[in-house]
Amino acid sequence: MEIQEIKQRLTLAMLLQHYGLKADKQNRLKCPFHNDKTPSLQLYYKTQTAYCFSTNCNTHGKAIDVIDFILYYEKCTKHEAIKKAESIINPGAVTTQTTAPKQANEKAMFLERMFTYFKNAVHNSKPAREYIESRNLDHKQLEIGYNAGQFHHGARKDESLINDCLKYGILLDLGLKSRTGETAYKPFGKWCIVFA
Numbered sequence: 001m002e003i004q005e006i007k008q009r010l011t012l013a014m015l016l017q018h019y020g021l022k023a024d025k026q027n028r029l030k031c032p033f034h035n036d037k038t039p040s041l042q043l044y045y046k047t048q049t050a051y052c053f054s055t056n057c058n059t060h061g062k063a064i065d066v067i068d069f070i071l072y073y074e075k076c077t078k079h080e081a082i083k084k085a086e087s088i089i090n091p092g093a094v095t096t097q098t099t100a101p102k103q104a105n106e107k108a109m110f111l112e113r114m115f116t117y118f119k120n121a122v123h124n125s126k127p128a129r130e131y132i133e134s135r136n137l138d139h140k141q142l143e144i145g146y147n148a149g150q151f152h153h154g155a156r157k158d159e160s161l162i163n164d165c166l167k168y169g170i171l172l173d174l175g176l177k178s179r180t181g182e183t184a185y186k187p188f189g190k191w192c193i194v195f196a
């Protein structure tokens with residue numbers, strides 16, 4: 001959710017209710033951001049901001065918008081305050097909204113890394129370059145990779161790589177075993193030229 005949208009949808013009244021705070025008739029309350037004896041925090045419903053008049057207060061001198069309010073109240077980062085604001089506006093919806101783009105991003109980053117590796121393999125494989133030329137394709141112009149099927153072997157073999165490969169379909173576990181008794185995976189597009 002954009003900060004602008006949060007500020008449109010989240011009101012001070014919602015925050016007071018969320019944190020169990022109550023303002024007096026003059027829209028003032030004992031400031032929750034410092035040890036306040038008299039109500040020093042003035043609420044301005046017109047601008048949806050608050051202002052603490054106490055010089056003892058961390059927030060003194062600045063107008064506090066709804067996101068700052070959460071930030072000071074929770075003593076958290078701005079990023080966390082935004083997440084919290086979203087969860088107050090939209091209880092229950094936040095977890096799926098925040099995790100889905102992250103997963104998509106991890107997948108894209110992983111596949112990009114693999115494709116870079118496949119592209120480099122074209123430079124290292126004369127037969128692959130000859131085959132690409134025979135198909136009238138120019139690997140210097142086009143984004144073409146070559147998968148020798150070795151990316152999960154030798155020095156490159158590590159568990160997190162293999163797990164990511166399995167997760168994103170670059171390796172398939174068909175339940176086969178190699179001669180040494182280890183699990184043998186079937187690589188996606190082995191001995192093929194590959195395109196992103």
Ligand SMILES: [Zn+2]
Nearest residue numbers: 031034052057
């Ligand atoms: Zn204060």
